Amino acid sequence: MLKYLSIKRYTNASDKKLAQSIKNLFGFVPGNIDLFKQALRHSSASRNKTSNERLEFLGDSVLNALIAEYLFKLMPNAEEGELTQSRSRIVSRQNLNKLALKLGLNNLLVTDIKGHLPSSVFGNALEAVVGAVFLDQGYKKTQKIILEKIIKQHLHVKELIQEDTDYKSRLINLYQKKKIPLRFVLLSEKHDGHKKIFHVGVEAEGKIRAEANHPNKRAAEQLAALTVLEKLGEV
Amino acid sequence: MLKYLSIKRYTNASDKKLAQSIKNLFGFVPGNIDLFKQALRHSSASRNKTSNERLEFLGDSVLNALIAEYLFKLMPNAEEGELTQSRSRIVSRQNLNKLALKLGLNNLLVTDIKGHLPSSVFGNALEAVVGAVFLDQGYKKTQKIILEKIIKQHLHVKELIQEDTDYKSRLINLYQKKKIPLRFVLLSEKHDGHKKIFHVGVEAEGKIRAEANHPNKRAAEQLAALTVLEKLGEV
Structure with missing residues (x-):
């Protein structure tokens, strides 16, 4: 069970709006909204503040670990090579970019780039958001949230892990x-x-x-x- | 606090011996000794049993994530590039091989190779052991154990993260x-x-x-x- 925080704790209008978006996406009200602001701040818009790149580093690692755990348990007979390959497909750049758009992170990301953004910007933001969820909620809850709200809802995992090999x-x-x-x-x-x-x-x-x-x-x-x-x- | 299990729960002599080794190394008595047997079973000795390669896949990811978290907090002003570089130094093949020998995993590993073993075999076993600790104890306790019993005791982290760059x-x-x-x-x-x-x-x-x-x-x-x-x- 996630600890329930009320959205009312946020008095600032833009914080409240972001907290509501996070709640809609992942089912919890952030304890520390600054983590999510940082995760959604592209380096072009960072000025004196920290951009999302540090959180992207953390989120990338956490995502890799929790997908590894998920596949380890999902595929009890798979060898190391199959596990590695399946994970690569799930967390591929292309997949993360698509997932980020499905989640609507493009509407939440703050950038200062005029014109078309490369889609990798959104995949990177998704990793940063995973980092923020992890720092805010801990490993176990992040595992549950990412699997339930992202992986199982938006990816055909069975197809990804069996594609070509089975x-x-x-x-x-x-x-x-x-x-x-x-x-x-x-x-x-x-x-x-x-x-x-x-x-x-x-x-x-x-x-x-x-x-x-x-x-x-x-x-x-x-x-x-x-x-x-x-x-x-x-x- | 780690849940305290008594070593007495193991009646089989070789299980008890391994459980004691794990307790000496990491400060806890394994809940599931089979995980540690698997982590210490090189593919050359696996026969019909599962070798340590699956756990190595999992442990590698978990180690990356927990070192990422550690450095993220240790270096609040570091940029993503510095974090990535520092982690690479800490979890380098060479470092893991050395750490495995310092922990004495060479005395615990079961292999069926005659003669000299490449040192990567021990680094891989260390990753597999991290995977076993993770499945047995969960993320948070693994983080604590790996940092306290391995990283801080056996590595000069400050030197590794500052080396060349600071x-x-x-x-x-x-x-x-x-x-x-x-x-x-x-x-x-x-x-x-x-x-x-x-x-x-x-x-x-x-x-x-x-x-x-x-x-x-x-x-x-x-x-x-x-x-x-x-x-x-x-x-």
Whole structure:
């Protein structure tokens, strides 16, 4: 549960407006509104005040950590490489820029640039806002807020983490559409020194459609699935 | 306060031994010893079990975030570039490898490699251990543990964050040794469009030894200090 602060604590009109925007976006009234003002202050408009760049540094790290934790728990069988790749997709520059616009940070950001702003300005502001949420609410609440209010609402996480790599799911879906039963079978386990090698096959309509070997069983299945997809002209 | 668990909860001898090592290192008895076993299991020894690579992914992110938070608060006037650079020095591969050996993780790591191990294996294990501490104890306690038991005890943080970049401090120290008074003076503040430009000088023995201009006052002082150090042949 987030500690409930009333919006009434803000008497200054522009502070109150910003506090209301933060509440609408994330579901809490800021304890320290200055953090959010700073997060939404582009360096072009910083003059004597601190711009959002320090908070961007902090927010970037916090975002990386909480997405790492989220994926670690979401994908209990994924290897380090898959986790790293999935996170890169989620926190890609492009994704953060898009997310910032979806959240309407472009309407909150204070800049002193005339004309068109590069969209990275908004992605950076989103990172800075994450930094502000973190300092205002702590890690655990930030984790909850970012996942509930940003990631799950605005991103197709399943697509991002499976995109390109989960050939097994793609193959299963394909066969389900065709209503042909398909299964992955373990053909053998060999020992190569201290490592096991899994030899797996993809079976459909009584035939092994493809085989693959790998020390990691899941990877062997992915490789076998990929081979079938290639034969079918699906990749 | 860390929740206190007794070491007696572990009946298995090797679990108890590991729990005792973790307690000696970090001051707490693990709630879930399996996390620490996994963190200390190199991929060469993983066989059917999960190696420490997933935890290394998580721990790397958590370490980055908590060092970011630490430096953000420790260096309230530092710009984003200084923060990034300081963190890179603290969590450098080389530093993590050394820290892991200082903590004695080489005596705890389970590997199946004969002969000499590359030292990165230990740095990676340290990251994995941070991941385990995080899952076992949560962000806030991990922050406290890593700072108190690792960073502050084994690293010269002040040296790492000032190394090379804090020319102002180096110059002040140099003049203090010579017992010559030195001061940084603001010569003027100019306005260039919407940005201020600070014009600062370094004064000693009644003379301005060097001058510099920069939109950031601290950066202008660093530049001026650097110029004096260069004249003195100190850099």
